[in-house]
Amino acid sequence: MQRVSRIPTKKSKYANKFGVLILEDGTVFEGMGFGYSTSVFGEAVFNTGMTGYIEALTDPSYSGQILTLTYPLVGNYGVPDPTAKDSDGIRKSFESEKIQARGLVVHELSLTASHWNLAMTLDEWLYNEKIPGISGIDTRELTIKLRTSGVMMAALVVSDTQIDISEVKKQLESAKKYNDEEFMNAVSTKEPQTFGTESESIVVIDTGVKNAILRNIRSLGYKVIKVPWNYSLEKIMSYNPKGIVFSNGPGDPIKCVETMNTAKQVIEKNIPTLGICLGAQILGLAGGANTYKLKYGHRGQNKSCINLDNDQVYVTSQNHGYCIDPESLKNTDFKLWFTNADDKTVEGIKHKQKKIIAVQFHPEASPGPFDCMFIFEELKKLIGEDNAKR
Numbered sequence: 001m002q003r004v005s006r007i008p009t010k011k012s013k014y015a016n017k018f019g020v021l022i023l024e025d026g027t028v029f030e031g032m033g034f035g036y037s038t039s040v041f042g043e044a045v046f047n048t049g050m051t052g053y054i055e056a057l058t059d060p061s062y063s064g065q066i067l068t069l070t071y072p073l074v075g076n077y078g079v080p081d082p083t084a085k086d087s088d089g090i091r092k093s094f095e096s097e098k099i100q101a102r103g104l105v106v107h108e109l110s111l112t113a114s115h116w117n118l119a120m121t122l123d124e125w126l127y128n129e130k131i132p133g134i135s136g137i138d139t140r141e142l143t144i145k146l147r148t149s150g151v152m153m154a155a156l157v158v159s160d161t162q163i164d165i166s167e168v169k170k171q172l173e174s175a176k177k178y179n180d181e182e183f184m185n186a187v188s189t190k191e192p193q194t195f196g197t198e199s200e201s202i203v204v205i206d207t208g209v210k211n212a213i214l215r216n217i218r219s220l221g222y223k224v225i226k227v228p229w230n231y232s233l234e235k236i237m238s239y240n241p242k243g244i245v246f247s248n249g250p251g252d253p254i255k256c257v258e259t260m261n262t263a264k265q266v267i268e269k270n271i272p273t274l275g276i277c278l279g280a281q282i283l284g285l286a287g288g289a290n291t292y293k294l295k296y297g298h299r300g301q302n303k304s305c306i307n308l309d310n311d312q313v314y315v316t317s318q319n320h321g322y323c324i325d326p327e328s329l330k331n332t333d334f335k336l337w338f339t340n341a342d343d344k345t346v347e348g349i350k351h352k353q354k355k356i357i358a359v360q361f362h363p364e365a366s367p368g369p370f371d372c373m374f375i376f377e378e379l380k381k382l383i384g385e386d387n388a389k390r
């Protein structure tokens with residue numbers, strides 16, 4: 001039996017446990033386990049943001065993934081009360097009801113925390129939500145590995161007792177691959193939900209929507225109706241919405257066939273529409289474009305994107321592993337709207353004739369500046385044009 005060599009120095013309920021992260025290529029990272037003692041398998045990805053672990057961990061787009069934060073010290077501002085809601089009944093600092101990432105990997109975990117709004121520490125939160133975390137990992141080495149080899153499956157094991165590395169390797173081999181997983185039934189709402197009482201509404205098709213998207217649409221002055229990912233257009237239109245938003249979400253967009261069919265009809269009917277991240281990919285596919293998987297994705301808060309309409313550069317927040325193929329856009333009625341300044345990937349598309357816009361980045365995210373809130377205003381403008389025509 002090959003055992004982990006790093007022995008916990010002291011035992012506590014939430015931290016100082018045995019911990020190991022094993023990659024699909026056989027690389028073993030030993031660390032100190034924290035949070036919940038369990039074994040998870042998922043796609044190892046990294047996010048380069050300096051803050052925002054609460055928003056990232058609760059973002060449904062991280063479902064099925066083991067999240068590495070490259071910022072070296074994590075947890076020092078703790079975690080606010082997860083049950084606190086705003087006047088619309090939307091959870092305040094959290095992007096969804098629970099932690100969505102399968103596990104968390106950090107360099108140094110702050111076991112003490114300080115913040116005016118703090119309710120608990122990060123390790124306690126992970127423990128409560130039955131999520132394993134590992135600290136003491138050389139996250140630079142891990143990130144270099146993922147950048148050079150590409151994202152890959154990994155096992156994260158946290159245990160109160162010794163871990164058998166060869167046994168974990170065997171389990172990892174037979175674990176379901178991220179690319180084969182179905183996420184929609186797990187992340188999407190089962191029933192429509194309404195936020196606000198305004199007479200004009202926007203329907204959000206929930207493929208794993210972040211609460212910040214709901215909040216931003218509310219701040220435009222619309223009632224929000226969140227509907228399941230596979231809701232028919234007929235049912236959507238029964239709400240008589242002014243516009244539609246295709247949300248962010250986990251996994252490969254080609255798996256969202258029903259949502260794609262709705263998107264085709266939405267394009268056909270020229271309903272004012274905004275797609276965000278997964279929603280942008282779904283709209284692109286519905287319009288005849290292709291998508292592909294990036295080697296290691298874009299996950300961070302300072303990704304510069306160029307608006308090709310005015311050559312203005314925006315600092316955007318991103319979390320995507322898939323992308324729209326720019327070549328394939330040529331066979332569609334969509335044109336390139338935003339491009340990533342670093343690698344020239346597609347970060348936004350716009351229909352040439354119809355009121356359909358979509359961004360690959362997250363206009364709702366606000367790690368600091370509110371650079372991209374104008375994207376929501378763009379949807380409102382399209383709705384205004386639509387109203388003027390009727």
Ligand SMILES: NC(=O)CC[C@H](N)C(=O)O
Nearest residue numbers: 248249251277278321322
């Ligand atoms: N944030 C998202 O909506 C992610 C979209 C898609 N799952 C991707 O990884 O590209």
